[in-house]
Amino acid sequence: MSEFDAQSIAARLKSESRIRRxxxxxxxxxxxxxxxxxxxxxxxxxxxxxxxxxxxxxxKGVTVERSTVNRWLHRNRKQHDG
Structure with a gap:
């Protein structure tokens, strides 16, 4: 019968949680x-x-800052022009 090592299993699960989060x-x-x-x-x-x-x-019901619109335009102009 193999031994159950709760500490190592808990450490592995916590490590996986940090990655998923x-x-x-x-x-x-x-x-x-x-x-x-x-x-x-x-x-x-x-x-x-x-x-x-x-x-x-x-x-249209979307509340957004002007700077966000400008940043979005800057990023998406390049993607759709190129």
Whole structure:
């Protein structure tokens, strides 16, 4: 009969928990703005600025800071242009 080593099993489980709990980085998370990718990029191409896009999103029920809109645009312009 093999011996049950609770300490080593507990240490292994705790180690696995830390790995599973590791938060995703911002780049790995999905943005609320991703739902409106097509529309936001079209409005941006039509000349809307971040404040105008923020107001348009507010009409859709999405509360977001202008800086977030600008950061999202900067990241997604590159991905969709290239």
């Amino acid at each position: 590791k938060p995703k980085t911002y780049a790995q998370r999905r943005s609320l703005l991703d739902t409106y990718t097509h529309e936001l990029l079209q409005l941006d191409a039509a000349g809307c600025n971040g404040t105008e896009l923020q107001r348009w999103l507010a009409e």
